[in-house]
Amino acid sequence: MSNLMMSGDFRECLSRIPDLDPELFLESCKRPLPEGFRINTIKSSEENVLKRLRQKGFVFEKIPWARYGYILRDGGELGKTLEHMAGLIYLQGPVSMAPVEVLDPKPGEIVLDLCAAPGSKSTQIAQLLENMGVLVANDVNHERIKALSSNLQRFGVINCVITLTDGRKYPRFARGFFDKVLIDVPCSSLGIISKNWGIAKSWSLGMVERLSRIQYQLLEAGFNCLKPGGVLVYSTCTLTVEENELVIDRLLKNYKNAKLEDIRLPSLKSRNGVVEWSGRRLNPDLEKAVRIMPYDNWAEGFFIAKIIKEVGGNEVNGYR
Amino acid sequence: MKLMDTGERKHFELRLRKQYGVENPFEDLVLLAAGRGRVRATTKEALEVAKKLRRVQQAGVYIAKISKEDVILSIEGSQVLNGKITKSVLDLDEESAEKWMRAEVLEVRGKYEGKYVVGKCGDLYLGSGRITRDGKLYPQVAKWRRIPVE
Numbered sequence A: 001m002s003n004l005m006m007s008g009d010f011r012e013c014l015s016r017i018p019d020l021d022p023e024l025f026l027e028s029c030k031r032p033l034p035e036g037f038r039i040n041t042i043k044s045s046e047e048n049v050l051k052r053l054r055q056k057g058f059v060f061e062k063i064p065w066a067r068y069g070y071i072l073r074d075g076g077e078l079g080k081t082l083e084h085m086a087g088l089i090y091l092q093g094p095v096s097m098a099p100v101e102v103l104d105p106k107p108g109e110i111v112l113d114l115c116a117a118p119g120s121k122s123t124q125i126a127q128l129l130e131n132m133g134v135l136v137a138n139d140v141n142h143e144r145i146k147a148l149s150s151n152l153q154r155f156g157v158i159n160c161v162i163t164l165t166d167g168r169k170y171p172r173f174a175r176g177f178f179d180k181v182l183i184d185v186p187c188s189s190l191g192i193i194s195k196n197w198g199i200a201k202s203w204s205l206g207m208v209e210r211l212s213r214i215q216y217q218l219l220e221a222g223f224n225c226l227k228p229g230g231v232l233v234y235s236t237c238t239l240t241v242e243e244n245e246l247v248i249d250r251l252l253k254n255y256k257n258a259k260l261e262d263i264r265l266p267s268l269k270s271r272n273g274v275v276e277w278s279g280r281r282l283n284p285d286l287e288k289a290v291r292i293m294p295y296d297n298w299a300e301g302f303f304i305a306k307i308i309k310e311v312g313g314n315e316v317n318g319y320r
Numbered sequence B: 001m002k003l004m005d006t007g008e009r010k011h012f013e014l015r016l017r018k019q020y021g022v023e024n025p026f027e028d029l030v031l032l033a034a035g036r037g038r039v040r041a042t043t044k045e046a047l048e049v050a051k052k053l054r055r056v057q058q059a060g061v062y063i064a065k066i067s068k069e070d071v072i073l074s075i076e077g078s079q080v081l082n083g084k085i086t087k088s089v090l091d092l093d094e095e096s097a098e099k100w101m102r103a104e105v106l107e108v109r110g111k112y113e114g115k116y117v118v119g120k121c122g123d124l125y126l127g128s129g130r131i132t133r134d135g136k137l138y139p140q141v142a143k144w145r146r147i148p149v150e
């Protein structure tokens, strides 16, 4: 990527990302992202679908950190196959499968995906629910909700409800209602620049600040919708501390019953969340969160934090 | 979201039995009337959850369209019913299944009772197709579900 294609703010921002190797980062921006896909076990068995794909000449590899997940190595365009159109597979980046694995939905649970469109993670949640329990998939964007609805249809998700509303309003009617909540927020998308170089050009610090505010509001809303004892996963496909650790740090300060948990993702290269940044000390538990650089696995960059809502305890610390 | 009333559901299930030989089609599922003869299916629990929420757009999946006396199953509709469809099933080889998913017109041999059949390739059901008197078959695959033609 030439210097001309980055805004000044963007260059400045890269220098503020902890532990970032700029050379490797720029290299990762030039490489195409690997094509991942998941087998839809709601519709067929994993073996059957793999057999069909092999017969058609597709070559792929199992993703160690995601059940039913594979990386395509050769064979053509999966998006134009009968298997894709009939809903036997879902195309999704390999690292993008990690947040739902961390959430680990179990059959029978009631799960909220607050920022769900176009539905990659919703369909993944649905498959782990095995048709038992309920998936609630929400988004605020009317156009994107159409894609969400199509994808849930194609995937054959019977036990789902789609809502169209600002996620920040959810606690007004669903406070303490869900066993699990996924907050996959809108973000500055630094982890997927190779998909869209426009991100680097239109970058601004103001945008990051704006996003950070809405990300906190969505996280707080999601946390308030959790049952005591429930689990929340917060994820972004970006690397700035403002959109990741600072957002979580604020929740931990405001809610005593919010606790970070360790994350285990086999074979996925990652590093700990930062606990000190720009002269600020953050909650030391933030090292339990994971940051994934795009060059760690030559795939998408992500940030993932897993939060438990402890049973009992005082909700708000009282200084917001 | 509107529940299908008992009369409508009975009529729908009767059509399914006559057309596709399906007994006890949806057991515990809830059926929703989604307008213009379209039927969606979801679970009781999802419906209960939906009642608590606001700005609900839809629940479950679109399974069929009732057009006068005929039932046209969507891909998911035929998959929900899979093992239960005993009549008017058209077995497709891989090549015809690909054509079906491109919504290409197929030729059929043999007699079928109704105007519609369900396409099936191995264990994979692909929804309904319409048969004409001259033995042509028109797969009823929604545009957005078709394999794109180069």
Ligand SMILES: C[S@@+](CC[C@H](N)C(=O)[O-])C[C@H]1O[C@@H](n2cnc3c(N)ncnc32)[C@H](O)[C@@H]1O
Pocket (backbone or CB within 6 Å): A114, A115, A116, A117, A118, A119, A120, A121, A122, A138, A139, A140, A141, A144, A165, A166, A167, A168, A184, A185, A186, A187, A218
């Ligand atoms: C990163 S994308 C989500 C991707 C999705 N989870 C997936 O895996 O396919 C973020 C989404 O948040 C939605 N969004 C933005 N602001 C929102 C709000 N206030 N409430 C709910 N959703 C919002 C956007 O429309 C966008 O679809």
